[in-house]
Amino acid sequence: KQEVTQIPAALSVPEGENLVLNCSFTDSAIYNLQWFRQDPGKGLTSLLLIQSSQREQTSGRLNASLDKSSGRSTLYIAASQPGDSATYLCAVRGNAGNMLTFGGGTRLMVKP
């Protein structure tokens, strides 16, 4: 059974820092991996989706990488801003259906 782990569980940084969030998964037979953002008490917003054949995806200040063979993904946030404060979740989709397995999330706080 697929298990997804995110480290660290919480992170606090000063504004302007570049930071890396980590996601690891136990079964490398994935179809894709997705990073989401969740604001307190709200739903999820998709940030980046990486297909299993891809190595990375970029959107603005965000860059996500995928190393399927080692079961790892990282989300890089450049020049962090207080508005980036949220919980970041990664989720992997296996090769059957469209069901996602989620990690526990990293709660990020960017201090002004």
Add this chain to the structure above:
Amino acid sequence: DGGITQSPKYLFRKEGQNVTLSCEQNLNHDAMYWYRQDPGQGLRLIYYSQIVNDFQKGDIAEGYSVSREKKESFPLTVTSAQKNPTAFYLCASSIDGTSGSRTQYFGPGTRLLVL
């Protein structure tokens, strides 16, 4: 405005009571999903439906029931058999349930509390 709506935002349940959470989408998506999120944890799949009049159990279906009579609607009932229902419930939809490249879009969530 296209999107997914969930109601109510907060719901209180008494012991032994069944309660129903609403999820509606006007995105013309075939597939819909229900997740449960506990504090500090990721999402766990309760039920999903790939097409009208069909649904499948997820990882934690015990104590829950669903129906999919209309494409736009996928209500979740939390039954009295669910002994620990306090959680944040999220509904999602995707264009279809089989194509893995299709992202899931999420509603704003319903927080269920037990009195």
